[in-house]
Amino acid sequence: MLTQELTRPIRSTSTPAELSALATLMVEEEATVSDAPLYTPEDAGVGILALGLLLSPKPPKNR
Amino acid sequence: MPISDATPQEEFSRAAERMAVRALDVLSALGGADATSATAPHRSDGPAAALGGTRAELGGARVLGADLFAPYLLTGTPLHPGLDEARAMALAFEQYPPAQPQAPQPAAAQPGAPQPAVPQAADRAASAVVWRDWAAAEVLGRCGHRVPVPPPDGHEPQDGAADQWQQWSVWMAQLSPLALPGLDSPVHDSARRNPRALGRGAVRAMLRRDYRTAARIARWLSLGQAQGVASPVRLEPLLHHVRLFGGPSARTALDVRVGERLAEAGP
Numbered sequence: 001m002l003t004q005e006l007t008r009p010i011r012s013t014s015t016p017a018e019l020s021a022l023a024t025l026m027v028e029e030e031a032t033v034s035d036a037p038l039y040t041p042e043d044a045g046v047g048i049l050a051l052g053l054l055l056s057p058k059p060p061k062n063r
Numbered sequence: 064m065p066i067s068d069a070t071p072q073e074e075f076s077r078a079a080e081r082m083a084v085r086a087l088d089v090l091s092a093l094g095g096a097d098a099t100s101a102t103a104p105h106r107s108d109g110p111a112a113a114l115g116g117t118r119a120e121l122g123g124a125r126v127l128g129a130d131l132f133a134p135y136l137l138t139g140t141p142l143h144p145g146l147d148e149a150r151a152m153a154l155a156f157e158q159y160p161p162a163q164p165q166a167p168q169p170a171a172a173q174p175g176a177p178q179p180a181v182p183q184a185a186d187r188a189a190s191a192v193v194w195r196d197w198a199a200a201e202v203l204g205r206c207g208h209r210v211p212v213p214p215p216d217g218h219e220p221q222d223g224a225a226d227q228w229q230q231w232s233v234w235m236a237q238l239s240p241l242a243l244p245g246l247d248s249p250v251h252d253s254a255r256r257n258p259r260a261l262g263r264g265a266v267r268a269m270l271r272r273d274y275r276t277a278a279r280i281a282r283w284l285s286l287g288q289a290q291g292v293a294s295p296v297r298l299e300p301l302l303h304h305v306r307l308f309g310g311p312s313a314r315t316a317l318d319v320r321v322g323e324r325l326a327e328a329g330p
Contacts, residue, residue: 013158014158017071018071018075021072022075022122022126022159024072026126026237027192027237028237028275029233030271030273031273
């Protein structure tokens with residue numbers, strides 16, 4: 001006889017919170033992610049302009 | 064007694080992830096090697112090999128459902144009562160028995176309003192739980208463990224349900240553990256009849272970057288393809304993309320692997 005074999009039935013001691021958690025996990029809904037990102041050219045334009053200003057080299061100093 | 068601040072949902076979720084990792088390991092072991100020798104390590108040969116030793120693991124087994132046996136069903140390995148998975152699932156059904164059946168409530172009758180073919184969200188969730196319990200109990204019965212599970216009468220998908228393909232495909236995603244070889248039900252019939260709606264649902268999930276849902280729906284398309292129903296979307300690149308970008312979830316990885324195995328099987 002296997003030593004780990006159960007010789008008595010276990011009694012369910014599940015709580016309502018556990019059963020509710022199980023039901024929630026079993027019926028996993030689709031993710032609440034946003035739809036695919038939309039193309040917004042005005043945002044890209046402002047971003048590129050700001051990036052260009054930030055990365056532009058300083059003008060040479062006159063001596 | 065372990066002290067943990069985790070909620071039951073967090074504990075069950077983590078346990079389900081561990082169970083999914085185990086299923087993936089078993090699938091890898093059974094996939095290439097001789098089936099009879101590969102099953103040996105997964106029998107209860109000692110305390111260290113025991114499965115379902117904690118309440119969290121039993122809850123994880125209930126969450127995973129029939130997917131716990133996916134490696135055996137996919138590889139055609141004989142099921143028997145000595146499997147660790149079978150013992151754990153039987154204990155899980157004792158610890159967390161299925162809810163009493165409740166037939167879906169008809170929508171509030173409005174004169175002249177058509178009856179919706181797809182039930183509302185709450186009824187959809189209840190139906191999904193009933194079908195998942197049915198599938199787990201069905202496979203468990205083949206292992207030689209009978210558990211009392213209410214029959215899914217009254218929860219069959221209605222004709223025309225797939226016309227509302229967004230809700231229907233999400234419902235089918237919730238039923239992805241049923242998409243295994245050897246299981247058959249009205250849900251499977253509905254999936255075979257509506258590959259186009261499943262394809263739309265899979266593409267929508269991909270566009271939403273909801274890769275978990277996409278993988279779950281793709282399992283139904285893969286199962287249909289294995290049974291001779293042509294898939295409206297190419298499954299290989301879809302599953303490959305989900306495998307790359309689907310995140311670290313082992314349950315998603317298991318869905319992808321099952322889908323790949325079914326798609327490889329072909330008609």
